[in-house]
Amino acid sequence: MRKLPEIMFPVIVLITFVLLQATPASTSETVIFDRILSDHSIGFDILYVLSQAIHENKSIIMDLNADNPLMYRIKKCGRVLLFTHDAVKEQQVIFGTDWIAWMFTLSGQKCSEYEVTNQLYLDVLTDKLTSGVVTFHVADHLSITRMENSLYQNNIPYYLNSSAHETNVFISTLTPLISKVLSSSFLNIHLICDLTSPAKIQFSKCGLVVSNPLYVRGIESVILKNSDLESISRVSQLQCTSDFSQSRFEIRVTTFNRAGGAFALKIVDDTTVAEEAFYIGFVALAFMFLVACCCCVCTCTNSCCFKKKRVLTNEYLETFAMKPLDDRCDTCGESVDAPHHAK
Structure with missing residues (x-):
């Protein structure tokens, strides 16, 4: 007769296997x-x-x-x-x-x-x-209170006065508008810089930085690519004990030299820009066309006037032309063909 432990061991292994699978x-x-x-x-x-x-x-x-x-x-x-x-x-x-x-x-x-x-x-x-x-x-997700649209920092300048290789950190609340830009084919976000030194710009939150920094020459306007906007949107969703918000992120600006100036993130509607460019181009073309027409008219007018003047001059000369000097009387001033009167 088999002992109880010998019988129970396979059962225990089978139960353990089933529990692990379940x-x-x-x-x-x-x-x-x-x-x-x-x-x-x-x-x-x-x-x-x-x-x-x-x-x-x-x-x-x-x-x-x-x-x-x-x-x-x-x-x-x-x-x-x-x-x-x-x-x-x-x-x-x-x-x-x-x-x-x-x-x-x-x-x-x-x-x-x-x-x-x-x-x-x-x-x-x-x-x-x-x-x-x-x-x-x-x-579980943390419950977050969303910020009002009036607090979104669209086209708000950030000012800095930085030493060489110093990193300045600024807070932006533009995040809720990024999804609107990503879903539109006409909206873009421009990074507008007016700095006295070239700089490196990164986006971060909770001590973590997303990759692919942006390098600006100093005075420059850069259109952020969709990949940049997606990175900003993701990094703004990071939460930590120091920042539970999902509506803001950090902008880290490192200047290569001692620098001052300002920069801003601005949402630009390309349809408006395109319309303005179209109207400006249209006005310029219209002006050029008018100038060309005026030049053409003046050229034609001058040519016609010259021809008319030349025709009139020829007619005048033919009508009032003096007779040749060879046919004149040198002593009396009368034509040789004139009749002589008796004295």
């Missing part, structure tokens, strides 16, 4: 690094966490804890998605709907046939032996 995957993902130095890259997969957040219409919270200050960047296929601008030991960032959808799409992309699918990469940069942990987990 238990859903964890809605969190943890990335651990231990005693790393310099630049260290770690691959991680949060595709399931992202899909759960999308399915449940929730946010994702990223928690970072380390024993020494560090900087980090998150990448996909060598492309930097975001990075810290200062070293941190602790950080909590909440990713909203647009971020989650974007990272879900990127996670599923395969960079090459040799890459493990769904991998993102965390690059940790530190100058000391550092250990820490980064956790991604699903959480």
Whole structure:
């Protein structure tokens, strides 16, 4: 007769297997690094966490804890998605709907046939032996009070007086209007700069910067591309303990030399600009046409007047022309053909 433990063991294994199959995957993902130095890259997969957040219409919270200050960047296929601008030991960032959808799409992309699918990469940069942990987990959305349209800073100038290589940070509340610009084929956002030095401009929030900085020559107007506007919209959705709003973002301006001046973000309706250009061009063409007509009329008039004057002169000469001197009488002044009177 078989002993009870021998009978129960297969049953316990079977029950454990069934429970593991029935238990859903964890809605969190943890990335651990231990005693790393310099630049260290770690691959991680949060595709399931992202899909759960999308399915449940929730946010994702990223928690970072380390024993020494560090900087980090998150990448996909060598492309930097975001990075810290200062070293941190602790950080909590909440990713909203647009971020989650974007990272879900990127996670599923395969960079090459040799890459493990769904991998993102965390690059940790530190100058000391550092250990820490980064956790991604699903959480409920935070309720946010939207700002009124009157508070949107459209075409509001920002003034700066900066030393060389100094970074100045400004707050913009233009975010709610960006979606309107993205959905329109006529609206654009212009970055208008009047600075005394070339500068680098980046967009950030909660200590994180989106990639692809803009470089301006100093006095310049730059039309922001859709990719720039999408990056600004995403970064403005980041939430943290220092800023729970989803309607603003930071503009970081780093001048290469000591500089002063101002810059602004302005929404421009291209239809209005096109109409103004059309009317200006039309008036210019009309003016040129009138000038050409006047020149033509004057030329023709002068030519006709000259011909008429020449005809009249010829007629006058023919009518009132003096007779040839050879036929005149040198002594009496009378024509030789005139009759002689008797004395």
